[in-house]
Amino acid sequence: MSAILIPCRDCGKQVPSSQTREGRCLDCQVRRAVADLRDEHARLWRKRERYARQNANVEQIGRQIARVEDRMSERIKELVANDREAVAYLRQELEAARGQRYTIKGV
Numbered sequence: 001m002s003a004i005l006i007p008c009r010d011c012g013k014q015v016p017s018s019q020t021r022e023g024r025c026l027d028c029q030v031r032r033a034v035a036d037l038r039d040e041h042a043r044l045w046r047k048r049e050r051y052a053r054q055n056a057n058v059e060q061i062g063r064q065i066a067r068v069e070d071r072m073s074e075r076i077k078e079l080v081a082n083d084r085e086a087v088a089y090l091r092q093e094l095e096a097a098r099g100q101r102y103t104i105k106g107v
């Protein structure tokens with residue numbers, strides 16, 4: 001069976017139709033699946049920085065951040081069967097979360 005390439009409806013990248021879901025490539029599926037968690041991650045991270053500046057206890061926030069990362073990881077694994085690819089996606093999303101944090105902070 002030959003792969004039919006179709007453009008992803010979000011990013012426009014040409015991808016094999018077998019890898020798409022609702023017309024979206026895997027990158028965009030992952031991005032959408034974790035979007036809310038990424039925002040939550042950025043929010044908690046800013047909170048932790050704020051608390052740290054006030055010398056408050058940040059241990060609990062650290063645990064919350066770890067939990068959000070676990071949930072991101074779970075959602076990615078639901079979409080990405082290959083373990084190594086799933087880890088790469090998670091790393092990418094966490095980097096994006098960090099980038100988002102700095103963007104907001106810099107405003």
Ligand SMILES: [Zn+2]
Binds near residue numbers: 010
């Ligand atoms: Zn896409």
